[in-house]
Amino acid sequence: MQSKLKRTLGLFQVSFYGIGTILGAGIYALIGKISAVAGIWVPMSFVFSAVLVSFTAYSYIQLVRMFPKSAGEAEYVYQSFKSLSLSNLVGWLVAFSGLVSAATLTRGFVGYFQTFFDINTLYIQLGLIVFIALIAVAGIRESAWTAVVITFIEVFGLLLICWKGFPFVLNEGLTKFKAEAFFDIGTIAPVLSGGFLAIYAYIGFEDIVNLAEEVKKPKRNIPLAIFFSLLVSTVLYVLVGLVSVSALSPQELGASDSPLSEVYKKSGGNPAFLSLIGLFAIFNGLLAQVIMVSRILYGTRHQLKFLKLLSVVNLKTQTPIISTVFISVSILLFSLNFPIEKLAGGTSYLILSIFTLINAALITINFNASTPKLLNYFMPSLGILLNVGLIIINFLNMNF
Secondary structure, three states, X not given: OOOOOXXXXXXXXXXXXXXXXXXXXXXXXXXXXXXXXXXXXXXXXXXXXXXXXXXXXXXXXXXXXXXXXXXXXXXXXXXXXXXXXXHHHHHHHHHHHHHHHHHHHHHHHHHHHOOOOOOOHHXXXXXXXXXXXXXXXXXXXXXXXXXXXXXXXXXXXXXXXXHHHHHHHHHHHXXXXXXXXXXXXXXXXXXXXXXXXXXXXXXXXXXXXXXXHHEOOHHHHHHHHHHHHHHHHHHHHHHHHHHHHHHOOHHHHHHOOOHHHHHHHHOOOOHHHHHHHHHHHHHHHHHHHHHHHHHHHHHOOOOOHHHHHHHOOOOOOOOOHHHHHHHHHHHHHHHOOOOHHHHHHHHHHHHHHHHHXXXXXXXXXXXXXXXXXOHHHHHHHHHHHHHHHHHHHHHHHOOO
């Protein structure tokens, strides 16, 4: 027997869900790879990515106010273009991007975990995915409060790095930045490439819309949660990026499987402590992705009858258990077969393509509205130009 999702989440919980998803992906798992591409200009890559995603965030905010449904992206495309096939395609693309994102986090988790225990990669990933799945099916309230607690832990870890490593910014950092010219052509290209990879670091703000049927007052709380999560994450990204490239060289950061532990060690701290926080952060991001993708599969208007099983909600837990199990198994398979930078790069291509469609959906809906708004043309149009331009630039450079 099927049931509906339950509205239990407030602004506080859903905001920390978004912050935790973004931070776990961007800093703890990937900053070393971004450093290897962008060099010392990692902070500028994060700023560039934040500006780029803000235009699409505007589109998400407008659309979720109109259609507060699970499988948000698929619903927006359906309401805009009235095409069930296109809606299904978008739903599966979003689900796939979440799957690849979660696989990236799983690989990042292994790097930090193996600083404590020399255990086979397969066993680590299998145990992690099973544990995540059990939490996700237990209930959205339990999952959300788990995310809140872990988000506090990961934010504390980032602030600790900033405090311990700030002397490096005042000494080595200033020397490094003075030696480089930001507006040189040779500098701008790496910043853009790093910004492309850092798009992955902002995955999470759009996940919030897929909780629309489990959030109280979604038309108010979801837009506010998107704004808060992007603002907090960007500030932390810039600060931690600045400290990291001041304390270590981009080559050292890029070669490490647990880069922030190396930064903390260089600052005089115990790297094991930071690795432990890194584990919590990546765990949090992975939990959020599993929740998001299962809601996408739950809310998509499936055309094939057997796929409608993915929309079944358990009466007791009021969670989509079949979808959760399906995505958990898929994550394990991907994480075992692809390296982290390839997974992150592939996710960035997917998410930029999805962002482009979401912006187009808002333009189309605005065009058909009785009272069109100028901003609903300008913001998504600029978002499309930036997203498509970044895809083309990085495809031509063959970075991934």
